Amino acid sequence: MKKIIASLVLVIIALFSFGCAKEMPYNVLYDAKFVDKSEKFMTEEFINELGDPCDFPEDRMLIIDNEIEFKRVYKSFPYEMDFKQDILVIFMVVDIQYGFECKLQDMYETENELTIEIFHATAKPPAIMGSAPTHRCSAVKLTNCNYHQTQIKIKR
Numbered sequence: 001m002k003k004i005i006a007s008l009v010l011v012i013i014a015l016f017s018f019g020c021a022k023e024m025p026y027n028v029l030y031d032a033k034f035v036d037k038s039e040k041f042m043t044e045e046f047i048n049e050l051g052d053p054c055d056f057p058e059d060r061m062l063i064i065d066n067e068i069e070f071k072r073v074y075k076s077f078p079y080e081m082d083f084k085q086d087i088l089v090i091f092m093v094v095d096i097q098y099g100f101e102c103k104l105q106d107m108y109e110t111e112n113e114l115t116i117e118i119f120h121a122t123a124k125p126p127a128i129m130g131s132a133p134t135h136r137c138s139a140v141k142l143t144n145c146n147y148h149q150t151q152i153k154i155k156r
Contacts, residue, residue: 030142032116033079034104038090038139046073053133056094063147064088079141087142089116089152095136097122102138113151116140 039047050056064070065087070077073090081088097120105119118138 029107029109030145032104032107033141035078035139035141036102037136038074038077039135039137041074041076041078042137043073043075047135050092050135053094053135056092056133056135060092061152062090062092063152064090065147077139081141085143087145087147089140089142089147091116091118091138091140093136094133095120096130096133098131098134098136102136104140107140113153114145114147115153 035041062073064073066083067081070081070083070088100121102118102120104116106115106117108115
C-alpha cells in the first residue's frame with residue numbers, strides 16, 4: 001500500500017513539473033522581459049513621429065541597441081537597460097482591441113532566426129468590444145542576444 005501511495009505522489013509531482021516546464025523556454029532564452037503598452041513610457045516626440053493611428057500603414061518593428069536611440073524613444077522604462085549586453089525589440093501596431101492584454105506567449109530560435117510570439121487577447125463572440133484605433137507598442141528586453149547574426153520575427 002505504501003508503494004502505491006508513493007507512486008501516486010511521484011506521478012502527481014511529475015505532472016506538475018511537466019506543466020510548469022512549458023512556460024520556461026522564453027523566460028530563460030535571453031532573460032526576456034515583456035512590457036505591454038510600452039507607449040505609456042515613450043516620449044511625446046516619438047509618439048508624434050508615429051503619426052495618426054488611422055494612417056499607420058502596417059505593423060512595425062524597431063530594435064534599439066544604444067542609449068541615444070533609447071532616450072529618443074523612451075522617457076522612462078520599467079526595466080534597467082545596459083546596452084553593452086541588452087537590446088530592446090519594439091513591436092508597434094494599431095490596435096482596435098486596446099482594452100485587452102497582450103503577453104509574451106513563446107520565443108524560440110531556429111538557425112539564424114529568433115521568433116517572438118505575442119498573444120493578444122480579444123473579445124469572444126458574441127460579445128463585440130472594440131476601441132478607437134490606438135497605437136500599441138509591445139517591448140521585449142533581451143540580454144546577450146546577438147541580433148546582428150539573428151533575424152528577429154514577431155508573430156501575433
